[in-house]
Amino acid sequence: MNKRGVVRSMFLAGEIVGAAIVAFLLISSAVKWSDSETPYKAYLARDMALVIDTLFSSPGNIIINYTQNVSKYNIDFNENSTTVYKKTQIDGMSYKFVGYKGFEMDLTLKNPAKIQFAKINDEISIGESLEKNLNLLKCDETTGESLKDKKILVDPGYEKDKIEPSGEICGIANSFIFKITNAWINYFNILSTRNLHEYDGDEGILSINCNDPSESDKPADAGVVISLRAGKNKDTTKNNIKAFIVSGSVKEKESRKLACLIINSILENKAFDNTKITGASIVPVDVEVTDKDFPEKIKDEIFVMLEIGNTESDDGKELLKKIPELGGSISSGFIKYGK
Amino acid sequence: MGNKKIFFSKKGSGFLLGKKPIYFIIVAFFLFIVFILFSYLVLSNISSTTTFPENIETTVLINRFLNSPECFAYQDEETGRTYTGITDLDKFNNENLNECYSADEDSPRAFMMDLNSDDYQKSVLTSNWRAKKINRMSQYVIIYDKGNFYGGTLLIAVQE
Numbered sequence: 108m109n110k111r112g113v114v115r116s117m118f119l120a121g122e123i124v125g126a127a128i129v130a131f132l133l134i135s136s137a138v139k140w141s142d143s144e145t146p147y148k149a150y151l152a153r154d155m156a157l158v159i160d161t162l163f164s165s166p167g168n169i170i171i172n173y174t175q176n177v178s179k180y181n182i183d184f185n186e187n188s189t190t191v192y193k194k195t196q197i198d199g200m201s202y203k204f205v206g207y208k209g210f211e212m213d214l215t216l217k218n219p220a221k222i223q224f225a226k227i228n229d230e231i232s233i234g235e236s237l238e239k240n241l242n243l244l245k246c247d248e249t250t251g252e253s254l255k256d257k258k259i260l261v262d263p264g265y266e267k268d269k270i271e272p273s274g275e276i277c278g279i280a281n282s283f284i285f286k287i288t289n290a291w292i293n294y295f296n297i298l299s300t301r302n303l304h305e306y307d308g309d310e311g312i313l314s315i316n317c318n319d320p321s322e323s324d325k326p327a328d329a330g331v332v333i334s335l336r337a338g339k340n341k342d343t344t345k346n347n348i349k350a351f352i353v354s355g356s357v358k359e360k361e362s363r364k365l366a367c368l369i370i371n372s373i374l375e376n377k378a379f380d381n382t383k384i385t386g387a388s389i390v391p392v393d394v395e396v397t398d399k400d401f402p403e404k405i406k407d408e409i410f411v412m413l414e415i416g417n418t419e420s421d422d423g424k425e426l427l428k429k430i431p432e433l434g435g436s437i438s439s440g441f442i443k444y445g446k
Numbered sequence: 447m448g449n450k451k452i453f454f455s456k457k458g459s460g461f462l463l464g465k466k467p468i469y470f471i472i473v474a475f476f477l478f479i480v481f482i483l484f485s486y487l488v489l490s491n492i493s494s495t496t497t498f499p500e501n502i503e504t505t506v507l508i509n510r511f512l513n514s515p516e517c518f519a520y521q522d523e524e525t526g527r528t529y530t531g532i533t534d535l536d537k538f539n540n541e542n543l544n545e546c547y548s549a550d551e552d553s554p555r556a557f558m559m560d561l562n563s564d565d566y567q568k569s570v571l572t573s574n575w576r577a578k579k580i581n582r583m584s585q586y587v588i589i590y591d592k593g594n595f596y597g598g599t600l601l602i603a604v605q606e
Contacts, residue, residue: 122470129477136485157503163546164510166519166528187550205507205555207516208548229516245526354524391524 148191148200156204173222242387246367253445257330260298275427277317282434298324334412346422351412354391369440378432517546520590535591549574556605563598
């Protein structure tokens with residue numbers, strides 16, 4: 108056996124492999140870079156990284172509809188970069204962004220027709236169609252114990268210069284009572300500022316006689332008080348949900364959380380998707396100076412006065428007609444509290 | 447074939463390279479240089495065709511520090527409202543900065559900020575700060591400290 112011949116053959120094989128590697132690197136790089144779409148991919152990666160940086164810079168909720176055409180590309184988002192590519196990540200272009208500590212993302216969008224970026228309550232979301240609600244409030248996650256065993260006073264209020272509440276508000280109050288007594292709470296824990304009809308054991312219904320204020324329970328006897336009112340605003344472009352709570356109350360934090368959960372529950376209800384709700388807020392008020400018709404002695408209770416919609420606007424009227432949906436959303440907020 | 451010899455040492459403890467392998471090493475070296483130059487030129491070209499308005503990324507990131515309640519922006523606890531451009535002195539520290547700007551070594555930008563007013567002087571910097579290629583800028587800010595508001599200046603050093 109010719110030992111010199113073996114060594115030479117191995118050396119030649121090494122040369123061929125080396126040449127092949129160099130050729131592959133040069134050709135693949137040349138192909139990648141000569142692709143006329145590479146600058147556009149680089150631009151998209153950088154632009155989307157910038158959009159994500161912008162989300163982190165936003166002081167509140169924000170939804171960005173991305174307007175560039177990205178339908179030809181696949182896009183990877185991870186915790187600190189965006190990559191735009193066609194077939195594999197090898198032909199892709201990446202750019203970095205900087206998130207909050209602990210931010211995690213692992214998302215691939217394949218040939219998306221459009222992209223939405225959102226920051227809702229400090230949570231970053233990216234997708235083709237997010238269906239996020241900008242009005243959602245950020246609720247305190249730490250406060251509150253379940254309301255299941257508390258006495259709940261329902262106050263349907265009354266319209267100005269009248270002694271009975273509007274038909275819609277009365278209906279919403281009764282719908283709310285129906286939902287929570289059927290699904291969650293004992294009927295004897297329900298109190299009201301109006302006379303309550305006797306509980307019908309067969310039908311499982313307890314309801315308020317809104318026109319009869321003769322038997323009114325006192326807020327002091329309840330652990331939670333919820334007042335319901337229809338909003339009224341001459342500006343017909345407004346159709347807001349507001350929750351008034353008592354500023355300085357010993358239960359202010361709990362009241363705020365309950366108000367937040369109820370409002371978010373309404374905003375997240377798909378039944379209202381076609382009704383334009385223009386805003387939502389929690390308003391702390393001083394009971395000594397407010398012109399709101401708050402029930403008396405609510406300062407030490409968990410108290411929320413929910414003002415729904417705007418009776419002057421078409422959207423508001425439409426919203427107030429959705430009685431079972433509103434009752435259901437309010438009860439969902441109640442049930443979520445303490446969980 | 448005489449030029450393609452591989453010379454083995456007589457003791458068999460190693461070998462000496464002939465002319466052809468040396469030729470390949472030189473060629474590989476030059477190819478490597480060509481490859482690096484080619485890469486640099488093409489990447490420069492791509493960068494130039496995707497140029498963004500100057501300072502836009504820096505501006506966006508500085509806005510995060512000033513506008514986001516997770517960074518330095520003052521947020522009213524009662525209403526939850528964030529006051530953009532008002533710096534909460536309690537939040538102006540390294541720990542908070544690195545919570546809201548979790549940079550690693552490869553992150554595009556690093557920051558060092560000095561907050562100055564008549565009564566205060568505080569400095570913070572991001573974890574990837576290395577003090578090289580620095581651009582400096584300053585911005586007027588309102589400082590919130592325990593219920594009081596003061597005027598001040600934020601000096602920002604950006605490392606790109």
